[in-house]
Amino acid sequence: MALLFLVVIMKALVSENKKLKLIDLPKPILKEKGPILKVLGCGLCGSDIVKILHSEPDKKIVLGHEIVAQVEEINSDTDFKIGDKIVTSHHIPCFKCEFCKNEHYSMCEHFKKTNLDPCGFSEYVYVTEEHLKNVAYKIPANLTDVEASFYEPLGCCVRAVKKACRGNVLVIGLGTIGLLMGQALNAFGAKAFGCDILTDRIECANNFGIKSFHSDDIQEKSFDAIFMTSGADATIPLALKAVKNGGKIVVFASTPKNFGYANNEIYYRELTVLGSYSPSPADLADSIRLLTDKKVKVNGLSTVYDFENVVQAFEDTISNKILKAYVKM
Ligand SMILES: [Zn+2]
Numbered sequence: 001m002a003l004l005f006l007v008v009i010m011k012a013l014v015s016e017n018k019k020l021k022l023i024d025l026p027k028p029i030l031k032e033k034g035p036i037l038k039v040l041g042c043g044l045c046g047s048d049i050v051k052i053l054h055s056e057p058d059k060k061i062v063l064g065h066e067i068v069a070q071v072e073e074i075n076s077d078t079d080f081k082i083g084d085k086i087v088t089s090h091h092i093p094c095f096k097c098e099f100c101k102n103e104h105y106s107m108c109e110h111f112k113k114t115n116l117d118p119c120g121f122s123e124y125v126y127v128t129e130e131h132l133k134n135v136a137y138k139i140p141a142n143l144t145d146v147e148a149s150f151y152e153p154l155g156c157c158v159r160a161v162k163k164a165c166r167g168n169v170l171v172i173g174l175g176t177i178g179l180l181m182g183q184a185l186n187a188f189g190a191k192a193f194g195c196d197i198l199t200d201r202i203e204c205a206n207n208f209g210i211k212s213f214h215s216d217d218i219q220e221k222s223f224d225a226i227f228m229t230s231g232a233d234a235t236i237p238l239a240l241k242a243v244k245n246g247g248k249i250v251v252f253a254s255t256p257k258n259f260g261y262a263n264n265e266i267y268y269r270e271l272t273v274l275g276s277y278s279p280s281p282a283d284l285a286d287s288i289r290l291l292t293d294k295k296v297k298v299n300g301l302s303t304v305y306d307f308e309n310v311v312q313a314f315e316d317t318i319s320n321k322i323l324k325a326y327v328k329m
């Protein structure tokens, strides 16, 4: 008797020598516990662009992680079932290693290893039972797919916010992440201010309840903490100017030149410069709550692209033509 294996083909986005293309891949098969998810859409993250531009030629990169999806097949001990619309993050900490014990979850080896299979910009993905148990949520009825796609990026912001949420806080850089950060800071009890060099971004931030102004108008030593969301080298001196003595600077973006904060300023002014990278499961739980309660609003931030136009979505993001792309499968 011949066994017939039916290989179903799907589309997925890959990067080859920094060029993006949609290729045919076999649809993932459910071999272990967990679900096969039909991806409904995926947000385009700044880190996807950094990955394409700076990855080594032969290194496999996974593009897309801000997914909104529907359970297509499942073998799980959790309550998730076929047809559920869910969000899930891509990495899960082990909770056992030295990094996890010290709450540096994103430094955990298991965290770095876990991911979506094959990637978020794909028609179907496999995620593990562990994803379902730790970092997945059913999408509440009051959230649209596009709104729900902010689950993971907002989780990243929540982690940063918890590290320096006191008094008057300045967000430098009012792109999507700056807008999420400012609102999350307000939700957690700080008073969020924002600055940028682009007038439309300043206006947008003010509409989201973040009191915002042009970067030229920063007052010296006037903020308890600074959140660096812009990714421009020129913002580092602005942060040092704006922070009060004894204050904190939270680094939340890579910068092209990768140069540091002045040693003597940190020393004589007792500044704390700290990083925050990726969310823990607890931060993600806070994120879905903030979105559901509309404490953080995301309406109007995303431009929606069809999957066949995903390359255009990347181009428009790189050229700053749009604030944030959501790719609909
Ligand atoms: Zn992201």
Ligand SMILES: [Zn+2]
Pocket (backbone or CB within 6 Å): 093, 094, 095, 096, 097, 098, 099, 100, 108, 109, 110, 111
């Ligand atoms: Zn760990």
